[in-house]
Amino acid sequence: QKEVEQDPGPLSVPEGAIVSLNCTYSNSAFQYFMWYRQYSRKGPELLMYTYSSGNKEDGRFTAQVDKSSKYISLFIRDSQPSDSATYLCAMIPGADSNYQLIWGAGTKLIIKP
Amino acid sequence: SAVISQKPSRDICQRGTSLTIQCQVDSQVTMMFWYRQQPGQSLTLIATANQGSEATYESGFVIDKFPISRPNLTFSTLTVSNMSPEDSSIYLCSFRPGQGSTGELFFGEGSRLTVL
Numbered sequence: 737q738k739e740v741e742q743d744p745g746p747l748s749v750p751e752g753a754i755v756s757l758n759c760t761y762s763n764s765a766f767q768y769f770m771w772y773r774q775y776s777r778k779g780p781e782l783l784m785y786t787y788s789s790g791n792k793e794d795g796r797f798t799a800q801v802d803k804s805s806k807y808i809s810l811f812i813r814d815s816q817p818s819d820s821a822t823y824l825c826a827m828i829p830g831a832d833s834n835y836q837l838i839w840g841a842g843t844k845l846i847i848k849p
Numbered sequence: 850s851a852v853i854s855q856k857p858s859r860d861i862c863q864r865g866t867s868l869t870i871q872c873q874v875d876s877q878v879t880m881m882f883w884y885r886q887q888p889g890q891s892l893t894l895i896a897t898a899n900q901g902s903e904a905t906y907e908s909g910f911v912i913d914k915f916p917i918s919r920p921n922l923t924f925s926t927l928t929v930s931n932m933s934p935e936d937s938s939i940y941l942c943s944f945r946p947g948q949g950s951t952g953e954l955f956f957g958e959g960s961r962l963t964v965l
Contacts, residue, residue, distance in 0.1 A: 777858075782954070
């Protein structure tokens with residue numbers, strides 16, 4: 737079993753829809769949770785960053801962490817064609833900068849105009 | 850924010866040859882990382898490159914196959930040696946900007962390698 741599971745998609749939704757992207761994980765030691773966005777032919781870029789459980793909102797994006805269920809989500813409101821990209825979740829157990837990120841496989845998202 | 854450039858952006862290579870990928874950061878960074886990204890799979894860390902010391906390789910990756918150089922705090926290279934079609938992948942360099950930036954990595958645009 738992989739430490740982090742993420743449905744690779746593709747997930748195709750119409751413009752304006754609310755998008756829900758999810759990852760599950762098995763290591764209860766994970767404390768820091770990240771979402772990266774990767775456009776085609778580009779490197780990943782950090783989109784959202786949360787610590788422990790709870791929600792974090794940034795514009796149209798909301799990151800949610802449920803540590804009791806070992807489940808994290810990224811919600812995109814009022815989705816736009818420019819949101820079409822691959823979204824990767826990543827997580828680490830602690831604040832030590834030597835910890836390496838554990839990555840999900842990425843979900844390809846397509847927003848149809 | 851720091852800029853990281855990587856080249857070549859893509860290449861098509863013959864089996865048995867070697868290719869060196871270059872990564873340049875516009876500011877000094879302590880740790881640089883080399884990743885491989887294969888379709889439908891998680892980003893896989895190949896090695897961590899610190900200036901002035903040998904790279905630290907992850908399980909499944911060896912120096913003879915993926916030699917890395919880190920001559921200064923702004924530059925690193927990854928060589929993919931004696932290539933086979935299984936080495937076809939995207940190779941990404943990245944760095945962590947510094948203290949207090951837990952988890953945040955900046956990535957180059959990647960080098961898409963096809964081995965025939």
